[in-house]
Amino acid sequence: MNALVNSGSIALGLFDSASEKEVTATDRGKSAYVLSRGQVAVLANAGRAPKHDDPFDVSILFDSTIATAEATFYESERAPNASRKGELRLGREIVSRWMRVGDLVVIANIGERVFAFRKGDCPADPEQLAEVLAKSAPASIMARALGVAPSGNKKIVQRSVYERNPWVVAGALLRAGGKCEVDDCEVSLFLRDDGSPYLEVHHIEPLSDGGPDVLGNVAAICPMCHRRLHHGSDRSAISERLASGIRLKTAKL
Known part of the structure; x- marks a missing residue:
């Protein structure tokens, strides 16, 4: 069973890894979704490293209006004298076109393939x-x-x-x-x-x-x-x- 899944869903254990986080108004307003630690680990498991100019496709599940969305995985910029690193985020189409404020979004992977879906849409079977x-x-x-x-x-x-x-x-x-x-x-x-x-x-x-x-x-x-x-x-x-x-x-x- 997948250690990153915290929902208790047996079905989610089919993924190599999966983790969830709610979309905030700031995430949506800036088209920059701040990832949870678990979601960062999912992307790492899929072989993704933070790189602003390296877009990739995310497979969107359980949504009849969109099958894939382009995304970037990157670290936000901080001032030169900032005491901590920038936040790790997803950007581009997956946020601007697909995410909605209040969605509990699951980011998951099978090998190098990255998936995203709203937790409530995932079947229990x-x-x-x-x-x-x-x-x-x-x-x-x-x-x-x-x-x-x-x-x-x-x-x-x-x-x-x-x-x-x-x-x-x-x-x-x-x-x-x-x-x-x-x-x-x-x-x-x-x-x-x-x-x-x-x-x-x-x-x-x-x-x-x-x-x-x-x-x-x-x-x-x-x-x-x-x-x-x-x-x-x-x-x-x-x-x-x-x-x-x-x-x-x-x-x-």
Whole structure:
């Protein structure tokens, strides 16, 4: 879990690091957002050093009006005889165009990729957040999905529901590209609120039977095929064919 996140959100732990601070009237009025210590650490984790003339893009999450905003990370100027260093700030479009007074802004990173969003907009469900991140940074998310080790699966309630790795779920949906991964499926997919086709992530070898929670053991499939794989009389044959196809697709990634 990410040590910089102080909100207690499990979902925020998907980032390498994340930290929050409220936007003040001064931040907005001067178009110069003073960063918290935690947010400075996030930018350092992303490989960013204070440099006024080195703009970079920040991925804005959970805002339908803007996907990226240009930012600069810099130290404010102080008088030559000042007793302390200048404040570390973000400037440019991310402040002038996106931030609002009173917003509790989270700055986060995955590798070198920097994200920003309003804390209240972040879903509590890690799988939902992973899906959003997959659309914004597909290469990074797929790399994480492929890199998940086949460790033991955590049983979280007595009725045999198992916790799934959100990176694996997001990776399967990315790999499927909006199409059911059962090769002979002809079902018309309905669309979710965000316009993406609805698919469900199925473990070919069930977690309850010791199947690994890795990309090579999951398929993104339509609800009809999902029920068929659990209850259809031909489920064994379909599962074997699906497993073979998923192995081939995953090997090509």
